[in-house]
Amino acid sequence: MEFKQSLAQRIIIAFALMSALVAGAFAMGIVATVHVVEEKLISAGLGGDLQRMLLMDNMSEWSHRPEPDQLFYFSGGPGAFDLPKDLRHLDSGFHEVFREQLSYHAMVEIVDGRRYVLLQDQSDFEERERVLFAVVLVGFVLSLALAVFLGWVLARKVMAPVVRLARQVRHRDQLLGLAPPLAPDYATDEVGELAVAFDATLGRLRQALNRERLFTSDVSHELRTPLMVLASSCELLLENPGLDQRGRAQVERIARACGEMRELVQTFLMLARSQRDETSVAPQMTLGQVAQDLIGLWRAPVESKGLELVYNTGNPLDTRYNATLLHAVMGNLLRNALHYTDSGFIRLTLLPSGFLVEDSGVGIPEEKREAMFEPFVRGSENRGEGLGLGLSLVQRICENQGWSVSLSTMEPNGCRFHVELLLEGGEA
Known part of the structure; x- marks a missing residue:
């Protein structure tokens, strides 16, 4: 029961x-x-x-x-x-x-x-x-009446250590490496045993987080050197006057891919090295500035596929956000819309404190909507060459920055992603 x-x-x-x-x-x-x-x-x-x-x-x-x-x-x-x-x-x-x-x-x-x-x-x-x-x-x-009063008094007394333990476990500092153990603060009773179990679980969780951060940081750091080599080679090739039009288009495509990879590496580094309140040292941009950059980047690929790219500037606030992370969120949603839309439109609409990315693509079945934000989960069409990490990265960035992302369907078909950028994610 x-x-x-x-x-x-x-x-x-x-x-x-x-x-x-x-x-x-x-x-x-x-x-x-x-x-x-x-x-x-x-x-x-x-x-x-x-x-x-x-x-x-x-x-x-x-x-x-x-x-x-x-x-x-x-x-x-x-x-x-x-x-x-x-x-x-x-x-x-x-x-x-x-x-x-x-x-x-x-x-x-x-x-x-x-x-x-x-x-x-x-x-x-x-x-x-x-x-x-x-x-x-x-x-x-x-x-x-006396029983209810005594029950209330006893419940507060009995539950006080449990409530205190719950607050300590929920506190974000418990995931830090220097967080003190919980068990010494409690008697050797059932609550004390629970505190010991939490210490063991939190310890394993800290180790897993540290391993993840170290792995992400190391891999991202090591990728920067070959990406710099690729970017420099592309610049040299583009300066060659003997390069024909077809070859130049391919080199420009490689250069764009290198730029996207650099941004992705920078995003991973930022998520791995610091907490959300420590990322304020990153470049700060308004929602309109990031959207303008991405519209210029994605207009050619979208229109080359025969789709219409609609950009509604709206009336966003002048709040400034982490440019790298906001660029990654909006860019991944636009890329996802491009992969799963064969005809119709892709629309980006700016709101006072967020934005919408809508498309007329194949859509996502209701039973798979929640799972779409999990790693390595892709749509039923399995299009493109991605691994199903884009929406997972979007979800992770939003959780890190205190933003929210939601998915709903369009009529008669398509998807709508709504990202709400709370003020905690940036500074006015």
């Missing part, structure tokens, strides 16, 4: 239920005791009074009168003692009799075929009984 309440709420509920069970059992015991008293003690007292009357008086003349709150009858008796109709059906023993607004306890005795009935007004008893029931009800409600 899945509980939606927090652990503290479950402790309070458990206390309330336990109190309701105990207090309810206690209240039912009191009610049962009252009925036992009514059935046993009162019937015994009333039966004793009836027996004394039968012993002290003869059956012809009743000189002994009942108590002021009692009524006496018998079958076949004279005058006021004659048995009323509402008492003639009663068997021998203890009964309750109700007459209009009054109620009576009745004791019936049958001697030699004659029926004797002694009634006692129970109004005072019922009043005391109502007071007792009211006290029991108030006690039940107060016990529930």
Whole structure:
């Protein structure tokens, strides 16, 4: 069974239920005791009074009168003692009799075929009984309120170390290499064992992150040298006047690929070396400036495929963002749209604090939308030469910068990527 309440709420509920069970059992015991008293003690007292009357008086003349709150009858008796109709059906023993607004306890005795009935007004008893029931009800409600209060106090006390441990684990500094261990701050109980387990898990996570950063940094760093060689060679080839038009186009294509690779390497280096608040040393550009650069870069490839590249400048804010990371996010989304669109358009729309990249391509099935941001996941068409890392890189950069990216479908077909650039990702 899945509980939606927090652990503290479950402790309070458990206390309330336990109190309701105990207090309810206690209240039912009191009610049962009252009925036992009514059935046993009162019937015994009333039966004793009836027996004394039968012993002290003869059956012809009743000189002994009942108590002021009692009524006496018998079958076949004279005058006021004659048995009323509402008492003639009663068997021998203890009964309750109700007459209009009054109620009576009745004791019936049958001697030699004659029926004797002694009634006692129970109004005072019922009043005391109502007071007792009211006290029991108030006690039940107060016990529930006290249980909820004690449960709340105990839940706060019991959950305090767990809440503190959760906050420490969630804190971003716990992923740093110099983060102190958690276990010494807790007693050697279940919470302490949980802290030890978190220390071990966080330690393995730190090692994995360090290995990833070192690998990404080393690979990116080593790639810069051959990329510089390729870029320099392309520049020298383009300066050769004997290069024909076809060869020049191929060299320019290689140069563009080198430029994209340099930007990708720079993005990886920036993500591997520092946290998001340390990337402010990178070049800063506005959303419009980055979009203008990418429109100039991608217009030729898009139009050469027979597509229409639509650019809506909108009214973006003058907020400045990390140029390298924003360039990588927008560029990967445009590249993804180009790969999966055969006809129609690719549209880039700037918003006050973000942008949209829309296309009329093949689209992405609903069951694969969430997985599209995972590494090595590609669309069903598997077009182009990519490895399925573009959208994963977009997601990673957005998480690093405090941005958000979402995917939705276009009608009748196509995709829409919405990137929201929060102010935490840059500075005004």
